[in-house]
Amino acid sequence: MLPSATMNILKVHGCYRLQPPISHLSQNIHPSSLTTHHKSKLCHVSSPSIHSSNPQFRISRTNSNLRNVRVSEIGAPLWTQKDDKQDNSGSPEDLTMNGEAYQKTLRLVECSMFAALGGLAYILSSSLAIENYFGCFFALPIVFSSMRWDIVAGRKTMVATATLLLVLAGPIKALTYLLMHGFLGLAMGSLWRSKANWGVSIFTSAIVRAIGAMGYVVMYSFLIRENILALITINIHASATFILTSLGFLTIPSMNLIYAIFGTLLLLNCCFFVFLLHLLYALFFTRLGMKASLRLPKWFAKAI
Template sequence: MSDSSEDRHSERPPDSQPGPTQSASPESSSPRPADLHTSTALAEPQVTSAAPLAMVETAFLASTASLIWLVNYYFPMGPLLRIFFPVPIALTYLRWGHRAAWMSALVSGLLLSVLMGPTRSILFLMPFGLLGVQLGALWRRRANWFVSISIGTIIGTFGFFFRIWLVSILLGDDLWAYITTQITELVEWGFVKLGLLIQPELALVQAIAAIMIVINNIVYLFVVHLAAWLLLERLGNPIPAPPKWVQVILDYEAD
């Protein structure tokens, strides 16, 4: 009998014997906090790149600039829409930097080239596309109005003569001679009103024409700055404040 009991004990399977590998505590079966943090971080990725938003806004502002030029060409409203020609590209520079601004100007030119032909596209890019990039760069660097208007006047004056040269080639006529003739008649009328019976010289007439072009660009840039100052501040991208005398005049008119 004793031998049979010993045989039964010896025949017990080894799996039923307790061992250190089979002892499991509740703490070992539950996930650790570090594992929970890792799984949460892997399950909720966050995209921090702003490239898609920059691309969408650049395309939208480029199409806006092209649309303003297109509407003003077919439905001219005087100088009203002309004020906003460089503003969308300048806003692109304020929001996304120089690369997006140049892309916006080039895309605007391509859109106008498809819609209106390459000539109108070039007339938009020079000077208004370049002017938008320049204004955006100076506004982002917080340059005062005197600096931005001065540089913008140089670009606008150069752009005017570039347009006269290009259109003269396309039309086969000298538009500068036509402008000189008109200025000559204006100067002669002024001399008659002053009682001066003299014939204006060609150099004087051309100098007066150049001065009038510069003054026209100064006034245009000043109005563009006023419109951008009132508009872009409401869009969350303010430009530098105007001079004190401009603020005093605007406050006086508001009162």
């Protein structure tokens, strides 16, 4: 009775198939081919014969034999968790307060904010015709960026402000800002960043301001098709002739003397303006707690 039950269990579609032992397979067989071999050789046992003949029969020979299969060569994985940890190990450190990425992002954000503030103040002052009253503050964002970070940050602030004015107000406003305030702020910020003496800083900044003023006059002379510089020198010549005649000197000054007087007056005007900017900006930075980064004269340091 037992042999007949066993024969019914192993009867698959009217044929008997014998499986070779898996432990005798070659070790060089790939796991995918081995799986295909088992799928083709294993027989599907009909459920009625199992339940009717011997329900306690278990097919566990295949699982036990599969444990003895070995693969000869296994390729190295292309990605490991260790490599991923090494790639991302520096990212948390860069996001800290002293990280390089954090400092670069903070400098970029501050330069953008200062550029937007300077451009907005210049546009509003020009629109409301109060530019002469707030002209001393237009160079402050550039100087503050240079003192807060470095000279490169001050130059980026100046370029960003000029670009914003070019887009919003046109090229005339952008060039006027650069000639009258932009280059002056960059010169002052660079000299203060290098802790230059106030005498050198005032004289150099005054020269930059005077050159910017001359460029401003030339630009508007080209726009209105009129030589404004010639008109200024003619008026100076007439004023000097009238003064000399009223004093009893019957002489006419030469044009070279007139040019020298004009240059001297322009340089004095720029020196006084830059000196007032030095006083105002030094007081502002001192109130912000940046006194250690400034090189102040002794008389001004004692006064504040």
